[in-house]
Every structure is written in C-alpha cells, then in structure tokens.
Amino acid sequence: MIQKAKLFGFGSYFEGVERPADIDLLIVHEDTSADSCHFAISCKQLLRMAISAAHVTILSVGEESDQRFIERSTAIFLGPLHSENAQEEIERFAALLLRPFDRQLKLRIRHYQNLRRIAKSSSF
Template structure:
C-alpha cells in the first residue's frame, strides 16, 4: 500500500484573524502502525525543510476523528502528500502557502 497523508491548515495563518507568526499544519495519516507513522514523520521533516515556520502536528485518522480535531480547529484541507511523490507534493504545497 502506498502511504499518504492529508494535510490541513488551521490557526491564524488560515483564519485571517491575527498576523500569523507560524503556519499551523495537521498531517492525518492512515493508522498507528509503524509504516504509517514513519511516513508521517518523514513528511513532517520534509515540510519543515521547505517551511521552517511551520508548526506541524500529526494524528492518525482515528485520533483526528476521536478528538473531533478538524471541526474544532476549523481546519481547512490543503492537499494530500503521497509517498511516491512526497518531495514534489510538499514543494508545491509550500509554494502555494508562501504565495498566500
């Protein structure tokens, strides 16, 4: 199975209520198994290298649902990042965010 994560944005950078000091991102990965968690960690590292101001949180799909995080944080889905195209996906995401 090819791993992927869904990337969501939340916080002041996305809601426009304050001048943002960082970019809050949530990575939602498939499960808590080692392959899914490792890919989420690798994806977080890639995002941090492209967007040093990013504050990246990771949750499994079940954790995100259990905490109702997406609704409570008013998170906005930005993109998916696939293991097969991680570097290109993250670079494109970073470019879009920096143009906001």
C-alpha cells in the first residue's frame, strides 16, 4: 500500500528572515498505523540528510487536527510525499529550499501559498 504524507514549512525561513538558524518543516502523515509512522520517520531522515539545517516535526492528521499546528504556526503547504518516490520528492524540495533567493520573493511566495492554503482543503 502506498503511504502518503504532506510537507509543510513554517518559522523564520518562510517568514523571510534574512539569516534563519534553521528550516522548520512539518510532516503530516495519514494515521498512527505502524506503516504510516515508519513512512513519516523515513521522510524525516531523508529530509535531515538532504537539508542539514532542517528541524522536522512529525504529526498524524489526527494530532495536527487536535493541536491545529498548521493554523497556529501559519505553515505553508509545500507538497505531497508518496512512499513510491519519496526520495525524489524530498530531493526536489531540498533543491528548492536551499536555492538562494531574495527575501521579498520569499514573502511573495508565502503570501501566495497562504491564499492557496485558505482556498483549498488540506484533506488527503
């Protein structure tokens, strides 16, 4: 069975801070089954290998809903992760996140992503 998760970014990096200390990422996986948890942990390990400054939090959909973490942290949806090609997806996210670009562009992207997040449901 294919496992799915969603990757979000939050914190100073995504707020356009010029020299953030780390890159805060959130993995939201489907449920608390062993397969789902193992997939989320595997994604976290891949992210840490690809982005040395990554600080990765993992929550199940239920945990995120209880804590309202995405709403409270104003996290940005970066994209989906799938077990059949997670490594390639994470490498693509890492390349985008580590590419230097100006602060104003980051802020514009954040604004756009927030508008999209409000407009779309974050359900699987």
